[in-house]
Amino acid sequence: MKIQEKLKKLVKGGTFVLAAVGFLVLTNCKNNTPKNNEVAQSTKEAVVNSPKQEDTKLTQEFKEYWYAGEAEISSYKLEQARYGEIREGTAVLVYVTEDFLPDAQVKADSKNSNNIPVLKLNSIKNFVTGIYPYSIMQSTFYPVSNNAHATKVSISMQEWCGHIYMQLNNRSGFEITSHSYFDGEADQNFKTDKAILENELWTKLRVNPKSLPTGDLLITPSFEYLKLHHAKVKPFQAKATLTANSYTINYPELERTLSIIFNPNFPFEILSWEETQKSGYGKDAKILTSKATKLNTIKSAYWNKKSIKDEALRATLKLN
Numbered sequence: 418m419k420i421q422e423k424l425k426k427l428v429k430g431g432t433f434v435l436a437a438v439g440f441l442v443l444t445n446c447k448n449n450t451p452k453n454n455e456v457a458q459s460t461k462e463a464v465v466n467s468p469k470q471e472d473t474k475l476t477q478e479f480k481e482y483w484y485a486g487e488a489e490i491s492s493y494k495l496e497q498a499r500y501g502e503i504r505e506g507t508a509v510l511v512y513v514t515e516d517f518l519p520d521a522q523v524k525a526d527s528k529n530s531n532n533i534p535v536l537k538l539n540s541i542k543n544f545v546t547g548i549y550p551y552s553i554m555q556s557t558f559y560p561v562s563n564n565a566h567a568t569k570v571s572i573s574m575q576e577w578c579g580h581i582y583m584q585l586n587n588r589s590g591f592e593i594t595s596h597s598y599f600d601g602e603a604d605q606n607f608k609t610d611k612a613i614l615e616n617e618l619w620t621k622l623r624v625n626p627k628s629l630p631t632g633d634l635l636i637t638p639s640f641e642y643l644k645l646h647h648a649k650v651k652p653f654q655a656k657a658t659l660t661a662n663s664y665t666i667n668y669p670e671l672e673r674t675l676s677i678i679f680n681p682n683f684p685f686e687i688l689s690w691e692e693t694q695k696s697g698y699g700k701d702a703k704i705l706t707s708k709a710t711k712l713n714t715i716k717s718a719y720w721n722k723k724s725i726k727d728e729a730l731r732a733t734l735k736l737n
Contacts, residue, residue, distance in 0.1 A: 475561060479624075482684050483536065483561075488513035491686065491714040492734040497544045498705035499551070499645075501697030506544025506551075507736055508709045510687060511719075512623060513537050517558055522569045522586050533568060534561045536620050542641075549577035555640055559620035563628055566591075567617035572640035581644050587611070593650055602647065612652035615639045615666065615675070619687070622664060622677065626685050629664055631657045636666060642673070642694075672704070686714060712736075 493508040516525040516532035525532045535558045542553040551574070558569045571584040579598030586592045591612075595605040613636045622629060635652035637643075643650055648671075657666045665676040673694035680686050689710045696705040712735040722730060731737050 476683075478683055483512075483514045485716070487716040487718050489684070489686075489714060489716055490719060490734065492712040492736055493689070493709040494712055495542060495544060496708045497542065497551075498692075498694070498696040498707045499544070499546050501701055501703055501705070503705060503707075504544040504546060506542060508543075509539075509541045509734070509736070510619075511537075511539040511541070512620070514561065515558075517568055519568070522558075535559055535568060536561050536623060538616075538620050538623075540619070540641075546576070551576045553641055555616060557614075557616045557620055559617050559624075561624060563621060563624045566611055567614055567620070570614060570616045570640060572644060574641075574644055583640055583644065583650075585614075585640075595650075597644075599647065607650075609637075609650060610652075612637055615642075618664070618666075619677070622679060622687070623685055626659070626664065626679060626681070629657070629659050631659050636668075638668065638671065638673070639675075642671075687711070 489512045491510045493510070495506040495508040497504045497506055513536075515535055515537050516528065517523070517535045518525045519531060519533050538555075538557045538559070540555045540557075542551070544551050553572070553574045555572045556570065557567050559567045566587050567585075568587050569585065572582070574581045581595075581597045581599075581602075583593065583595040583597075586594075590608040590610060593605070593607050593609060595602065597603060613630055613634055615636055615638050618629060634655050634657055636655040636657070637650065637652045638648070642648065653668050653670055655666050655668045657664070659665075662681045663676060663678050665674065667674045671694065673692070676691045677687060678689045680688060689708070691706055691708050693704060693706040695702045697703055713733060715730065715733060717730065719730075
């Protein structure tokens with residue numbers, strides 16, 4: 418029935434009814450009209466959040482540890498599978514909190530209510546294959562609210578054949594920019610649907626390991642894996658399991674398993690990890706396990722440690 422016909426019937430019941438209906442219509446219209454700041458907030462949430470979860474309430478313990486003006490730096494002995502052999506090297510995980518600009522998606526230089534507080538992870542690996550070295554760095558910016566995907570993930574990889582860079586920006590979708598010296602991977606710009614990112618799980622764990630997703634899932638493997646194996650950037654079927662001190666992801670299609678061992682007590686530092694997968698090409702490929710075992714952890718405002726005397730800190734981390 419049309420609105421005009423409904424109103425005519427209501428008029429027969431008296432002007433009071435019509436007035437009441439008019440009041441309700443006007444009231445509902447007024448209440449459903451968002452203010453400018455509400456529109457801005459909903460837009461911001463659409464850019465950042467997926468899937469929606471309850472915000473993690475930051476404990477005083479969390480604030481005292483992560484907002485003390487220092488980064489947490491952990492060094493690891495690395496055994497890295499590459500070209501069908503195990504290579505010795507080092508790995509470093511650098512965790513630090515920052516304010517992040519939601520639009521430009523870079524570190525904020527000043528305080529602003531629109532900034533996104535993130536826990537950043539810079540993950541670095543260095544190892545040698547024969548005569549030439551590999552250097553791999555991944556950066557993940559993850560909201561400490563723990564209710565959203567990473568706002569940004571990037572990787573750079575250098576070796577004597579050339580270098581690679583790929584970046585994901587979390588906006589209406591996942592926007593990917595990729596550059597490589599490999600044929601067929603040169604310069605790419607594309608979008609993918611939002612899904613769990615393996616990279617973000619390393620930071621989610623540090624906020625609250627109990628919030629890690631488990632069960633049968635779709636997960637986009639780490640950018641390191643995707644680039645080393647020239648794999649398509651997309652989610653793969655995976656099964657994730659969580660115990661008191663370990664988190665394991667198995668990708669049946671990729672024949673790959675990642676296990677992260679962590680301290681079950683705050684601040685949930687990562688003690689070691691193992692990654693089992695195919696290494697090498699063609700008939701020479703074999704299943705090998707890369708391993709990383711913690712050497713030491715320090716808290717430091719490392720960006721101020723630039724003098725020669727500060728190189729002693731590398732000895733503390735057992736990186737010399």
